[in-house]
Amino acid sequence: MPIGGRKVSPTAVEKESAVVASPISGREVELPAMWNRMFEPRVLSDYGPDGFARLRDMAGGGGTESLEWCYGCNKCVPVCPVDLVGEYGPRKIHRKVQTGVDLLEDPDLWLCTTCGNCLRVCPKEVDMIQIMPEAREGALAEGNVPSELQDVFQKTFRYGNALGENPRRRAQWTRDAGVPVKVLPKDPSPVDVLFYVEDYWSYHPRGQEAARAFARVATALGVDFGILGHEEKTLGDSQRLAGEKGLFDSLVEDVAATLSKYEFNRIVTPDPHGFNALVKEYPKRGHTFEVLHYTQLLAPLVDRIEWQRELNLTVTFHDPCYLGRHNGEYDAPRTLINAIPGIELVEMGRCRENGYCCGGGGGGMWLDGFTRDHTTERLSERRVREAAATGADTLVVCCPYEVSRFEDAAKSTGNDHLKVRDIIEIIDEAMGHGPAAS
Numbered sequence: 149m150p151i152g153g154r155k156v157s158p159t160a161v162e163k164e165s166a167v168v169a170s171p172i173s174g175r176e177v178e179l180p181a182m183w184n185r186m187f188e189p190r191v192l193s194d195y196g197p198d199g200f201a202r203l204r205d206m207a208g209g210g211g212t213e214s215l216e217w218c219y220g221c222n223k224c225v226p227v228c229p230v231d232l233v234g235e236y237g238p239r240k241i242h243r244k245v246q247t248g249v250d251l252l253e254d255p256d257l258w259l260c261t262t263c264g265n266c267l268r269v270c271p272k273e274v275d276m277i278q279i280m281p282e283a284r285e286g287a288l289a290e291g292n293v294p295s296e297l298q299d300v301f302q303k304t305f306r307y308g309n310a311l312g313e314n315p316r317r318r319a320q321w322t323r324d325a326g327v328p329v330k331v332l333p334k335d336p337s338p339v340d341v342l343f344y345v346e347d348y349w350s351y352h353p354r355g356q357e358a359a360r361a362f363a364r365v366a367t368a369l370g371v372d373f374g375i376l377g378h379e380e381k382t383l384g385d386s387q388r389l390a391g392e393k394g395l396f397d398s399l400v401e402d403v404a405a406t407l408s409k410y411e412f413n414r415i416v417t418p419d420p421h422g423f424n425a426l427v428k429e430y431p432k433r434g435h436t437f438e439v440l441h442y443t444q445l446l447a448p449l450v451d452r453i454e455w456q457r458e459l460n461l462t463v464t465f466h467d468p469c470y471l472g473r474h475n476g477e478y479d480a481p482r483t484l485i486n487a488i489p490g491i492e493l494v495e496m497g498r499c500r501e502n503g504y505c506c507g508g509g510g511g512g513m514w515l516d517g518f519t520r521d522h523t524t525e526r527l528s529e530r531r532v533r534e535a536a537a538t539g540a541d542t543l544v545v546c547c548p549y550e551v552s553r554f555e556d557a558a559k560s561t562g563n564d565h566l567k568v569r570d571i572i573e574i575i576d577e578a579m580g581h582g583p584a585a586s
């Protein structure tokens with residue numbers, strides 16, 4: 149049985165041949181299967197284009213019309229992570245809209261993680277990364293949004309972070325880092341790297357551990373960096389993809405105003421979602437920066453790392469959708485992993501371009517309760533079982549959403565033996581900063 153094998157492939161219902169009476173002569177003719185369909189009622193004549201027209205005419209300004217371009221080749225469905233735990237994929241959504249379902253009222257609207265795997269294979273470029281945020285914006289305008297997501301929007305609006313934490317606590321993680329971390333509002337002198345910590349590395353206990361590890365590793369490598377401390381707000385990409393474009397636009401202006409106060413050469417962030425926003429969305433609004441994911445900063449410096457420990461770990465690596473598929477970076481994390489002494493990397497079947505989504509993108513990070521009601525299991529649970537099947541003892545990640553998601557999933561699937569760690573934590577340990585390897 150495949151991992152997470154609750155998915156049952158549909159059974160073909162076509163007969164190999166059929167006998168059909170001619171409506172003119174009445175004579176019976178035997179036809180092969182490929183022609184049987186010709187004599188079935190055609191749904192296209194039963195339904196109108198209203199569902200597509202509603203999407204196409206939405207106020208958001210374009211992007212939703214590509215759903216109409218689907219010609220049913222079905223390439224998207226087998227690669228859609230949600231279809232493996234339910235019934236999903238652009239073709240199925242196209243079909244639902246075609247047969248009269250209002251997408252703005254349907255639970256399917258909130259299940260897409262905008263992972264981008266369907267767009268990778270779609271010959272018609274049906275673009276769920278455009279369709280979903282815009283349709284969600286329309287649903288939001290009608291007050292139709294899952295309550296857990298609404299809660300995150302309100303927290304982000306009020307506190308500038310998705311967790312509803314006090315902005316004054318943004319830099320608290322630095323206290324136990326073991327190295328000094330420059331907080332730019334206190335010391336506004338120029339830095340090479342503006343380290344944009346983002347929400348989960350700032351506030352989540354497991355994220356804070358990774359942030360401290362980054363500070364130690366970057367300091368050891370002589371990286372000149374500073375953080376924004378209480379002036380940092382989330383870059384807001386997941387809120388945008390979940391439909392809150394207005395909130396995103398206001399965050400862009402706030403963030404750009406804050407960044408304009410300081411002198412730096414480049415922005416480095418651990419968050420692939422924030423990275424995506426800075427690379428693709430901020431420039432559209434007039435704010436262009438040199439941006440690196442932290443793995444891209446460290447990979448060229450790897451030869452300068454003075455390793456102190458050999459770790460003896462077998463690991464597997466989960467590609468974050470917004471670093472890999474959306475921004476084409478697959479090698480920097482692997483360069484780092486392969487450089488760590490005593491590490492053996494075993495790839496999962498679904499990796500790199502075809503990496504399986506953890507379920508956190510596009511607002512999915514905050515929709516676990518909702519998705520639980522509409523899928524057979526969480527994407528993170530399915531992914532953890534794929535990771536465990538490789539025989540690895542550690543699942544390594546480089547997205548702040550993933551450590552907590554996968555740790556929960558490891559517990560709920562009975563794979564407690566599988567440790568989940570950010571790459572930076574393992575580098576830190578092998579450099580002799582963290583706890584000794586067990």
Ligand code: SF4
Nearest residue numbers: 218221222224239270
């Ligand atoms: S791959 Fe594209 S054209 Fe083919 S079924 Fe999916 S959405 Fe339609």
Ligand code: SF4
Nearest residue numbers: 228260261263264266
């Ligand atoms: S973007 Fe990902 S989750 Fe959404 S429909 Fe496409 S493959 Fe499925």
